Amino acid sequence: MTNILMTVIAVGVLMISVIFHEVAHGYTAFRLGDPTARYAGRLTLNPLKHIDPFGTVILPLLLILARFPYPVGWAKPVPVNPLLLRDPRRGMMLVGAAGPLSNVSLALVAAMILRTVPVSRTPFLFDLLSIACYVNILLSVFNLVPVPPLDGSRVVAGLLPPDLRKAYESITPYGFLIVIGLFYLGLMNRVILPLSDFIFSLLVGG
Numbered sequence: 001m002t003n004i005l006m007t008v009i010a011v012g013v014l015m016i017s018v019i020f021h022e023v024a025h026g027y028t029a030f031r032l033g034d035p036t037a038r039y040a041g042r043l044t045l046n047p048l049k050h051i052d053p054f055g056t057v058i059l060p061l062l063l064i065l066a067r068f069p070y071p072v073g074w075a076k077p078v079p080v081n082p083l084l085l086r087d088p089r090r091g092m093m094l095v096g097a098a099g100p101l102s103n104v105s106l107a108l109v110a111a112m113i114l115r116t117v118p119v120s121r122t123p124f125l126f127d128l129l130s131i132a133c134y135v136n137i138l139l140s141v142f143n144l145v146p147v148p149p150l151d152g153s154r155v156v157a158g159l160l161p162p163d164l165r166k167a168y169e170s171i172t173p174y175g176f177l178i179v180i181g182l183f184y185l186g187l188m189n190r191v192i193l194p195l196s197d198f199i200f201s202l203l204v205g206g
Contacts, residue, residue, distance in 0.1 A: 009128060011060040011073070013135045017103055018075040019050045021139065024102035025095055026078035032091040034084035042078045050075040077149075089158050096154025100140040107136035111203035133203060138196045145187070147179055148172035 023045060026037025041049055051057065055074035085091030110133035119125045144152040149172050157165050171178065179187075 006127065006131065010131050010135055013128075013132050014060065014073050014139075015047065015056055015075075017106060017132075017136050017139055018056070018073065019045060019047055020102045020106060021099040021143070022050055022075045022078045024098040025080065028098035029078075029080045029085065029091070029095045032094060033086040034081050034091070036081045036084065037078045040079055052076045092154050093158035096151040096158075099151045100143045103136040103140040103143075107133045107140070107199075107203065110136070114204050130204065134196065134200050137199050137203070138192070141192050141196050141199070145179065145182075145192075147182070148175040150175065150179070 023043060026042045029036065030038050030043060037043055047056075052075055055076075060073045080092075080095055082088040082092050085095075110129045113119065114126070114129050114133065119129060143150050144155075146152040146156045148157075148169060153168070153172075153175070157168055160168055
């Protein structure tokens with residue numbers, strides 16, 4: 001499989017995975033008392049309901065053209081109203097964790113098939129499942145970085161006392177700038193990718 005084809009497949013897998021990720025947020029919030037995502041029509045796997053023009057289409061295509069080695073992108077965030085959750089603090093922790101857990105689940109399914117079905121006899125299927133496993137591991141690890149508004153920050157915020165939680169959440173408007181700065185300092189190459197590689201090797205057996 002050529003590098004270009006693998007990148008195109010990785011972007012396709014990424015789009016599907018981020019949709020599952022966002023639906024998991026919305027469905028968890030719905031089960032915990034907040035119907036906002038349901039009323040917005042976001043509890044569906046229909047990609048048209050989740051596409052962010054830049055994050056889901058333009059950026060991945062630009063990265064394909066630039067031959068960037070890792071798929072990057074996002075879907076429209078599912079709306080969540082913490083005030084409608086039966087227990088806002090605990091609820092937001094669970095809503096935040098649901099997205100990465102959905103990606104972990106997809107990675108486990110792909111890894112289970114790789115381990116139990118002789119897909120190696122079909123190179124395309126083997127590569128597809130390997131990419132699906134790795135992309136979902138990468139998504140879960142990245143989203144657990146505890147910088148608002150990434151999902152890991154929702155879990156951390158729920159563990160903090162009210163005063164510290166308020167101060168912590170106040171950096172949310174600057175969160176993506178902080179993430180970009182961390183990437184520049186080596187977050188991706190020194191932390192996220194090595195950790196993702198390690199988890200992938202554990203799941204697929206090397």
